[in-house]
Amino acid sequence: MTGAIPHGAxxxxxxxxxxxxxxxxxxxxxxxxxxxxxxxxxxxxxxxRPAGLKAxxxxxxxxxxxxxxxxxxKIESLNAYVACARPGDACAAAxxxxxACGAVSEFTDAEIDRRLNCWCREAAFTxxxxxxxxxxxxxxxxxxx
Amino acid sequence: MTGAIPHGAxxxxxxxxxxxxxxxxxxxxxxxxxxxxxxxxxxxxxxxRPAGLKAxxxxxxxxxxxxxxxxxxKIESLNAYVACARPGDACAAAxxxxxACGAVSEFTDAEIDRRLNCWCREAAFTxxxxxxxxxxxxxxxxxxx
DNA sequence: GCGAATGTGTTACACTATAACATCACAGCC
DNA sequence: GGCTGTGATGTTATAGTGTAACACATTCGC
Numbered sequence: 001m002t003g004a005i006p007h008g009a010x011x012x013x014x015x016x017x018x019x020x021x022x023x024x025x026x027x028x029x030x031x032x033x034x035x036x037x038x039x040x041x042x043x044x045x046x047x048x049r050p051a052g053l054k055a056x057x058x059x060x061x062x063x064x065x066x067x068x069x070x071x072x073x074k075i076e077s078l079n080a081y082v083a084c085a086r087p088g089d090a091c092a093a094a095x096x097x098x099x100a101c102g103a104v105s106e107f108t109d110a111e112i113d114r115r116l117n118c119w120c121r122e123a124a125f126t127x128x129x130x131x132x133x134x135x136x137x138x139x140x141x142x143x144x145x
Numbered sequence: 146m147t148g149a150i151p152h153g154a155x156x157x158x159x160x161x162x163x164x165x166x167x168x169x170x171x172x173x174x175x176x177x178x179x180x181x182x183x184x185x186x187x188x189x190x191x192x193x194r195p196a197g198l199k200a201x202x203x204x205x206x207x208x209x210x211x212x213x214x215x216x217x218x219k220i221e222s223l224n225a226y227v228a229c230a231r232p233g234d235a236c237a238a239a240x241x242x243x244x245a246c247g248a249v250s251e252f253t254d255a256e257i258d259r260r261l262n263c264w265c266r267e268a269a270f271t272x273x274x275x276x277x278x279x280x281x282x283x284x285x286x287x288x289x290x
Numbered sequence: 291g292c293g294a295a296t297g298t299g300t301t302a303c304a305c306t307a308t309a310a311c312a313t314c315a316c317a318g319c320c
Numbered sequence: 321g322g323c324t325g326t327g328a329t330g331t332t333a334t335a336g337t338g339t340a341a342c343a344c345a346t347t348c349g350c
Contacts, residue, residue, distance in 0.1 A: 022296090022297055023297085023298085040337080041336095041338080042336070042337075053299095055299070056337080056338070056339090057298095057339075057340095058298075060337095060339080061297080061298085065297095076221035076278070077221045077276050079306090079336080094264075096265070096270050096272075098270075099273070105268060105270070107264055107268075109260050109261075109264065112261070115257050115260075116239075116279065119241075119252055119254065120241070120279065120281070123241065123250060123252075123284075124283075124284040124287070125241050125281055125283055125284065126283075126287045127279050127281040128244070128280055128281040129222075129280045129281070130279050130280075131221065131222050131276060131278040131279075132275075132276070132277050132278075133276040133277075134261065134265065134270070134272050134275050134276075135274045135275075136265070136274070137270070137271040138269075138270055138271075139268075142271045167327090167328055167329085168328085169328080185306080186305095186307080187305070187306075198330095199330075199331075200330070200331060200332080201306080201307070202309095202331085203329075203330070203331095205307065205308075206329080210328095224305085224306060224307090224337090
């Protein structure tokens with residue numbers, strides 16, 4: 001693996017789909033993949049109530065497993081979740097989030113990764129997880145404003 | 146101003162201390178400056194109860210004003226707050242947070258700023274606020290482990 | 291069968307944040 | 321003085337986010 005900062009939590013670059021996903025995991029992932037913006041855990045729960053889910057914990061457990069595999073990202077600044085757009089990418093995921101329409105774009109930048117690793121090395125800090133989010137306005141919403 | 150992504154929210158580079166801070170703002174800032182790790186809003190509230198504060202909203206309002214001035218950062222991944230270590234810095238603040246002891250180190254990197262602005266330009270995304278957090282282990286906690 | 295490991299279901303609760311409304315303090319002005 | 325505008329403050333209630341604790345089910349290997 002190239003970068004020292006893992007994308008999800010699974011360290012092996014080829015990992016991420018070892019064991020089969022559980023029933024709830026699959027359902028939560030499908031809901032997230034069908035959304036074009038971040039969803040709150042309770043939004044997901046509402047979407048899955050018809051499927052039989054009743055409690056927040058069922059959703060949170062699925063989200064935690066999916067995040068551990070790098071299939072889902074948490075948008076920390078929104079307490080929301082999105083399906084990963086580039087599973088398997090070794091770099092830390094950066095998310096650009098439109099504050100008007102909620103659209104989320106995911107990208108990675110090897111140079112940013114390198115600079116972060118560089119700082120960590122100098123500071124003797126052991127990185128485990130990176131959160132990089134840009135909030136602002138997407139193209140469409142910027143012209144309207 | 147050099148970077149296109151503001152550090153806090155005040156756009157004028159020399160701004161940040163225009164009007165005087167309110168009573169509660171001052172008190173909250175003092176509590177944060179006295180802590181060496183991030184504090185939750187309710188931790189701050191508890192610390193200020195002897196000073197007469199009673200409700201969460203009093204703390205949240207102060208925090209919002211302080212963040213607007215770039216004097217305080219929110220640690221999104223922890224729902225906690227820290228005093229800014231380098232007020233006036235034009236770059237987006239990056240926070241390295243030790244998951245063991247909670248210590249927070251703040252740094253900036255002009256190259257990262259440049260790369261982020263570069264991506265935004267290409268994607269026609271108007272950036273307003275950047276969150277960059279690294280979770281991991283600080284030097285002291287890494288040796289113990 | 292039996293134990294270990296993992297996923298699942300449920301209730302109750304803790305933590306984080308804001309809505310809505312009332313009050314107070316101060317500055318400028320007629 | 322009296323009026324008004326603006327912004328900080330105070331208070332109650334409530335919304336939103338996340339986890340603890342416990343019980344049950346399934347699967348896999350011995």
